[in-house]
Amino acid sequence: MENIYREIDSNSERYLEELFTLLKQPSISSQGVGVEDCAKLLAGMMEDVGIRTEILPMGGKNNPPLVYGELLSPGAEKTVLIYGHFDVQPTDPLEAWDSPPFEPTIRDGRIFCRGSADNKGQLFAHVKAVEAILKTEGSLPVNLKFLFDPEEEIGSPSLDDFVMANADRFRADVAYNSDGAMDASGRPILSFGNRGNCYVEINHREAKRDLHSGQFGGPVPNPNWRMMEFLNTLRDSNGRVAIDGFYDDIVPPTAAEKEAMANIPFNEASQLDYLGLQRFDGPENMGYWEKIMFQPTLNICGYVSGYGGEGQKTVLPCSVKVKIDMRLVKNQDPPDIFDKFKRHMEKRGFDDLELKLLTTYRPAKTPIDHPMSKAVISAVKKAFESEPILYPVTGGSNPSSIICDFLKIPIVKVPYGNHDESNHAPNENMVVDLFYKGIKCSATVFYELSRL
Ligand SMILES: [Zn+2]
Numbered sequence: 464m465e466n467i468y469r470e471i472d473s474n475s476e477r478y479l480e481e482l483f484t485l486l487k488q489p490s491i492s493s494q495g496v497g498v499e500d501c502a503k504l505l506a507g508m509m510e511d512v513g514i515r516t517e518i519l520p521m522g523g524k525n526n527p528p529l530v531y532g533e534l535l536s537p538g539a540e541k542t543v544l545i546y547g548h549f550d551v552q553p554t555d556p557l558e559a560w561d562s563p564p565f566e567p568t569i570r571d572g573r574i575f576c577r578g579s580a581d582n583k584g585q586l587f588a589h590v591k592a593v594e595a596i597l598k599t600e601g602s603l604p605v606n607l608k609f610l611f612d613p614e615e616e617i618g619s620p621s622l623d624d625f626v627m628a629n630a631d632r633f634r635a636d637v638a639y640n641s642d643g644a645m646d647a648s649g650r651p652i653l654s655f656g657n658r659g660n661c662y663v664e665i666n667h668r669e670a671k672r673d674l675h676s677g678q679f680g681g682p683v684p685n686p687n688w689r690m691m692e693f694l695n696t697l698r699d700s701n702g703r704v705a706i707d708g709f710y711d712d713i714v715p716p717t718a719a720e721k722e723a724m725a726n727i728p729f730n731e732a733s734q735l736d737y738l739g740l741q742r743f744d745g746p747e748n749m750g751y752w753e754k755i756m757f758q759p760t761l762n763i764c765g766y767v768s769g770y771g772g773e774g775q776k777t778v779l780p781c782s783v784k785v786k787i788d789m790r791l792v793k794n795q796d797p798p799d800i801f802d803k804f805k806r807h808m809e810k811r812g813f814d815d816l817e818l819k820l821l822t823t824y825r826p827a828k829t830p831i832d833h834p835m836s837k838a839v840i841s842a843v844k845k846a847f848e849s850e851p852i853l854y855p856v857t858g859g860s861n862p863s864s865i866i867c868d869f870l871k872i873p874i875v876k877v878p879y880g881n882h883d884e885s886n887h888a889p890n891e892n893m894v895v896d897l898f899y900k901g902i903k904c905s906a907t908v909f910y911e912l913s914r915l
Contacts, residue, residue, distance in 0.1 A: 471592075471899060485583050486579060486584075488500055490502075490551050498550055503518065505530050505549050514590070514593060514609065515534065516533075519629075521622070523624070527621055529612065533608050533609070538602075541605045543638070545607060545639055547612070549586060550615060559889035560575075560889045575892045581884065582641075585893075588879055589609070589639075589641070589905045604910050612862065623862075626869065633872075634872075639875060639877070643859075645880065646728070652877065654856070655853070656856040660789065660823065661789045663819060664785070666817040666819070667783050667816045675779065689815075690783045701747075707807060712796070713792050716855065719831050719832045727852055746758075755856075759789060759795060760788075761789050766786075768784070795826060797824065825868065826860075833873045836853075843908075846903040879898070
């Protein structure tokens with residue numbers, strides 16, 4: 464790898480300038496700002512390094528532009544599918560940024576810009592790794608396919624249908640993704656799965672409009688009592704979700720997964736202190752990581768009704784809105800969980816409340832002892848000069864399930880972002896050195912995976 468690493472070092476400034484060009488192009492999927500232009504820019508940059516690239520309109524309501532790339536290498540036996548996303552989160556609140564969100568600025572060895580770490584800086588590392596290998600070696604040891612998602616930040620609503628309809632195009636032996644953050648200690652992470660999600664909204668209304676709580680209070684019902692009565696049925700006193708069948712399909716961690724969890728550095732006291740907590744929630748007999756990786760949740764994300772501002776307002780609210788996310792684990796199925804939620808509501812006599820399904824994500828998991836695991840661990844060690852931490856599952860959600868469950872391609876995620884990347888927040892940033900290490904890591908991963 465020495466030649467390739469040297470090539471990366473001697474071109475680092477140019478790589479950074481090109482990343483800046485990509486970062487300057489807004490691509491806010493939730494607002495439909497610049498996504499199409501960003502797809503064209505990215506596709507051009509991929510073509511420039513020698514990747515055959517196409518922009519594939521995905522159909523549906525917004526017809527979002529997926530960027531697909533392919534690089535076939537003579538003699539290569541393995542094909543690696545790279546997943547990444549080039550859309551970004553909105554930038555508000557603007558006044559909280561120390562430099563404009565789409566003007567990449569270096570401070571303290573970090574690139575500050577929306578999308579720097581999530582995910583353009585990480586995605587672009589793969590592209591520059593290809594360039595460095597082609598310049599030094601002439602060809603790659605693996606075939607590569609690139610699936611760059613234009614809608615990850617809004618839940619990839621078009622991806623499943625599109626991949627299902629075009630499955631042959633995406634066939635590969637293994638899949639690789641870099642997103643998210645490294646450990647706070649600076650150690651890299653390999654993640655083999657993610658939780659799913661079933662996000663619902665519940666509305667309840669009594670009167671036509673908000674009313675004076677003195678003039679009307681008494682005969683007029685307050686919708687909050689009804690809503691709270693319902694919410695109280697969702698969980699027992701031990702923190703277990705009380706919906707019939709909710710836990711039916713979950714599977715306990717394997718021996719390898721238990722071992723990996725035991726090796727994740729964790730200090731309960733300092734984590735409690737870090738979060739300002741006195742205790743952790745949920746069943747007593749279960750560890751912190753098992754609750755995050757192998758247990759589903761039912762979480763009240765928001766509750767809106769009446770007046771919550773300064774001082775008093777004597778109001779009798781007419782309506783209440785509640786948002787709930789259920790983080791799901793293998794093998795829970797989001798539509799099935801939604802059905803169970805709905806049945807629970809009916810059985811307990813709350814079918815007067817209005818229930819809406821907002822989004823779903825399936826949980827995903829690649830076995831931690833899959834042969835690709837060793838190859839990627841070895842690559843990550845070389846590039847980051849540090850022993851990686853293995854996460855059987857991460858707590859959040861992403862679209863991996865379409866790759867590992869539908870296309871049947873094992874997928875591993877190696878985050879290149881710094882732990883304090885402030886993704887989705889003002890002053891998002893990526894440590895410059897991690898961008899370079901990321902390029903080296905991707906290049907090394909391609910070689911290690913070719914030997915599978
Ligand atoms: Zn994100």
